[in-house]
Structure formats: C-alpha cells, structure tokens
Amino acid sequence: MRIDSETCIACELCLPYCPMGAISMDDVAVIDQEECVDCGVCLRSGVCPSDCFIEEAAPWPRSLRATFSNPLTVHKETRIAGRGTEEMKTNEVTGRFKRGWAGLGVEFGRPGIGTRFRDVDKVAQALAKAGVEFEPMNPVTRLMVDQSTGKINDEVLNEKVLSAIIECRFPLEKAPAVLGALKEAAKEIDTVFSVDFINRVEPDDSVPAERILTEIGIPPSINGKNNVGLGRPLAEGGD
Amino acid sequence: MTHTLHRKGTVENLSDDYVLLCIPAKGINEEGSPAKLQEFLRIAWGHNPVNIGSIVLGNMYSAEPETIMANAREVAHAVFVDPQTVAEVLKELKEAELGMSVVVSGLFKAVSECCHKAGLKRHTVNYSLGIWGKTEKLPSEEVLEVTTMCGHGMVSSSLVNFLAEEVKKGRKSAEDAAKEMAKQCVCGIFNPTRAAKLLTAMAAK
Numbered sequence: 396m397r398i399d400s401e402t403c404i405a406c407e408l409c410l411p412y413c414p415m416g417a418i419s420m421d422d423v424a425v426i427d428q429e430e431c432v433d434c435g436v437c438l439r440s441g442v443c444p445s446d447c448f449i450e451e452a453a454p455w456p457r458s459l460r461a462t463f464s465n466p467l468t469v470h471k472e473t474r475i476a477g478r479g480t481e482e483m484k485t486n487e488v489t490g491r492f493k494r495g496w497a498g499l500g501v502e503f504g505r506p507g508i509g510t511r512f513r514d515v516d517k518v519a520q521a522l523a524k525a526g527v528e529f530e531p532m533n534p535v536t537r538l539m540v541d542q543s544t545g546k547i548n549d550e551v552l553n554e555k556v557l558s559a560i561i562e563c564r565f566p567l568e569k570a571p572a573v574l575g576a577l578k579e580a581a582k583e584i585d586t587v588f589s590v591d592f593i594n595r596v597e598p599d600d601s602v603p604a605e606r607i608l609t610e611i612g613i614p615p616s617i618n619g620k621n622n623v624g625l626g627r628p629l630a631e632g633g634d
Numbered sequence: 635m636t637h638t639l640h641r642k643g644t645v646e647n648l649s650d651d652y653v654l655l656c657i658p659a660k661g662i663n664e665e666g667s668p669a670k671l672q673e674f675l676r677i678a679w680g681h682n683p684v685n686i687g688s689i690v691l692g693n694m695y696s697a698e699p700e701t702i703m704a705n706a707r708e709v710a711h712a713v714f715v716d717p718q719t720v721a722e723v724l725k726e727l728k729e730a731e732l733g734m735s736v737v738v739s740g741l742f743k744a745v746s747e748c749c750h751k752a753g754l755k756r757h758t759v760n761y762s763l764g765i766w767g768k769t770e771k772l773p774s775e776e777v778l779e780v781t782t783m784c785g786h787g788m789v790s791s792s793l794v795n796f797l798a799e800e801v802k803k804g805r806k807s808a809e810d811a812a813k814e815m816a817k818q819c820v821c822g823i824f825n826p827t828r829a830a831k832l833l834t835a836m837a838a839k
Binding site for chain 1: 636641651689690724728731737741742752765769771782788791817820
C-alpha cells in the first residue's frame with residue numbers, strides 16, 4: 396500500500412487505523428514499506444477524505460504480505476480466504492482430528508503485533524523435531540521446503556505479515572513434549588503467537604485434553620470454539 | 635482460520651459474547667452450500683443478532699444486511715449477546731437440517747448448556763492456550779479485550795485508544811465508536827454491544 400503524496404491533505408485521520416502503526420506524518424502521511432503488511436485496512440476504512448491510498452499487486456515474495464494479512468485475499472492452494480484451513484470447524488465431516496489425537500495451531504503475530512517468517516521458521520523447525528504432522532493444506536506448510544524439518548523457503552524469511560499460522564497434529568499423549576518444545580522455541584522469537592489446541596469431545600461431553608493441559612500447567616481457556624456436529628455427511632468415526 | 639478464537643476477557647464480560655459460524659467442507663458438501671449459508675443467516679437474523687457478516691461482502695455495519703443474507707458464500711457469521719438466544723438459534727438450525735458445519739464460540743460452560751437445550755452434542759473443541767513469546771510487545775489487557783474480537787487483526791490497538799479518548803472527550807458516543815470499529819472487521823464477528831461497554835469503562839478512567 397502507498398499514499399499519493401500529491402493528493403494527501405495531511406489530515407492525519409488515517410493514522411490510528413493501521414494495525415501495524417506503519418503510517419506516520421512527514422509533510423504528508425507516509426507508509427513505512429518495511430512495516431506495512433498490505434492488509435488493506437487503511438483503504439477499506441474509507442477514512443481518507445481524498446482517496447489517496449493506492450493498492451498495487453506486489454511481486455514475489457512481497458506478494459505474501461497481502462495473501463497472509465488481507466482476509467479478502469484467497470490462498471490459491473486452500474481456496475480459503477484468511478490464513479489457515481477449515482481446521483476443526485468442519486471436523487465432523489472431514490474427520491481431520493480423530494479421537495486420541497490433538498490439533499495445534501500456532502498463530503504468529505496475533506494479536507496485532509505481526510511477524511516475519513524467520514520467526515515462523517524457527518518454531519516450525521522446533522515442532523518438526525518434536526514429531527508433529529504438519530497440515531498439508533495450510534499456507535505456511537506450503538512455504539516449507541522440507542516438511543520433515545519444517546524449514547521454510549529462505550526467500551520469504553524477511554517478509555512481514557499480520558499473522559501466519561502453523562497447523563499440525565499429533566497423538567494426544569505427545570502433548571506435553573510438543574508444548575514443551577513450543578515453550579522453548581517461544582524464547583527465541585521477536586514476536587508473539589497465540590496457541591490453539593484442538594481435541595474431540597467424548598460422548599459424555601468431557602474433553603480428554605483438559606486433564607492433560609491442566610497437569611502440565613497450561614490450563615485451557617474459559618472460552619473458545621465448539622463444533623456442534625451439524626455438518627453432513629459425517630466422516631467415518633464422526634458419530 | 636481461527637478468527638473467532640482467542641477473544642480475551644473475564645467470565646463476566648465474555649458472558650454477552652457468542653459467535654456462530656456456518657461453513658461447508660471444501661470438496662465434500664460445498665455443492666449448493668451458498669443457499670444453505672444464506673438460510674443460516676436468515677435464521678440468525680430472526681433472533682436479532684448484533685452483527686452478521688460474510689467475508690468479501692462485509693458486515694451489517696459496512697453493508698446492507700439484506701445484501702449479505704442474499705449473497706453469502708464460503709462462510710457466514712452471526713453474533714449474539716445471550717446464551718438463551720444462542721440455544722434458540724441452535725434449535726432452529728438443527729430443525730432446518732442444513733447439513734453445514736456450525737461452530738459456536740463463547741464461554742465453554744454456557745455453550746455446552748446451549749447445546750444441551752437444543753438437543754445437540756459438542757463434537758470437537760478448540761481451546762486458546764494464551765499468548766506466548768514477546769508478550770511485552772502487547773498493548774494493555776483492556777485494549778486486547780476489544781481488538782481480539784476481530785481475529786484477523788483489522789481493529790488496531792491505536793484505533794481503540796483513539797476512540798476511547800473520543801468517547802472520554804464527549805466527541806463520540808461509545809455505541810458509535812464501537813460501530814466504527816465493527817466496520818473494520820470484514821467477517822462480521824466483532825461484537826459492538828460488548829465493545830461499547832468496554833469502551834465506556836476505558837473512557838471512565
């Protein structure tokens with residue numbers, strides 16, 4: 396995203412809208428291109444009285460910024476707008492997460508800080524060593540040059556995005572080891588990530604992961620997402 | 635795409651925050667799904683949601699609700715402020731047999747009770763395990779309670795602070811400020827009713 400310096404009237408109205416704080420004032424408003432993630436919030440907000448935001452398609456690898464940061468952009472591989480997959484949202488139909496398995500989402504840069512792919516790379520490699528299975532349809536997985544190591548394409552490491560999600564799964568009993576590896580890797584990065592943990596609900600409405608997470612000192616949140624099982628057809632074992 | 639997860643808050647101030655999402659599974663039951671998503675939105679609309687939306691089309695503060703309901707594709711959202719209404723919507727969705735997946739985000743205990751009342755059983759859950767890494771970079775907890783209502787990060791912390799100041803100075807009502815923030819959240823999962831309460835509390839300090 397850039398600002399047309401010829402038409403900007405320096406009203407400063409756009410400044411608070413940028414999620415990355417990348418807009419500042421010189422004689423007119425300017426965008427720090429290193430920090431801008433091409434999310435499009437400034438343009439869509441309609442706050443500019445002189446329509447001076449200009450959105451242009453960026454070449455590779457900068458093109459990743461809009462793909463990961465602008466929720467209106469659809470990833471070619473997943474056909475999903477946003478940063479991840481359907482994960483547990485359609486689990487009763489896809490059977491992606493079976494009983495006895497856990498799903499993990501590591502959402503880099505969220506909330507509102509942004510991330511470079513070099514931090515995603517560090518954590519992806521740590522998770523690979525812990526023995527997770529990366530979600531093949533996830534856009535970050537598609538950036539890996541080797542899924543067995545989690546190594547991400549060197550060309551993209553300096554690109555900044557609003558957020559990017561690693562999605563993976565593993566047998567539930569591996570949760571202490573995987574989350575331990577994640578905790579160590581978190582010390583090595585220059586941003587934040589939000590952690591998602593997915594598990595099947597038992598017929599009595601209990602969730603096996605709750606006990607494990609509490610035992611290892613990572614209590615699950617009081618609120619979160621509940622797939623209520625209305626999708627059809629049911630996957631095998633989708634009861 | 636876990637945009638309805640990680641909404642920060644307390645049991646008290648999350649008790650009026652429930653997001654319903656309806657989505658087909660790609661390659662499995664997506665044929666004919668737009669009409670079913672539109673029906674989901676019409677059912678939700680009948681129960682006075684505080685927001686509805688569908689990505690690309692926007693939300694009810696940036697687009698006409700009728701346009702959203704008539705054209706939704708891919709995924710649809712509706713936001714409610716009390717569990718009793720959520721239970722009623724779920725009951726109606728069950729009877730409608732749309733065959734689309736429905737996800738309810740909110741306090742786990744309350745959502746479980748809603749499912750029970752509607753004759754449904756939870757299938758899979760997604761917990762938030764919090765924010766890890768350089769957490770010193772984060773804004774204050776009260777700002778996060780507002781910004782995390784847009785999981786794609788379209789509502790900036792600086793906008794929350796700016797609008798809280800506008801409310802404090804009497805230049806804008808908390809309700810109008812909340813609607814301005816809701817416009818930025820393209821999916822329509824931002825809860826402006828809760829945001830107005832949070833902004834009012836911020837402005838009172």
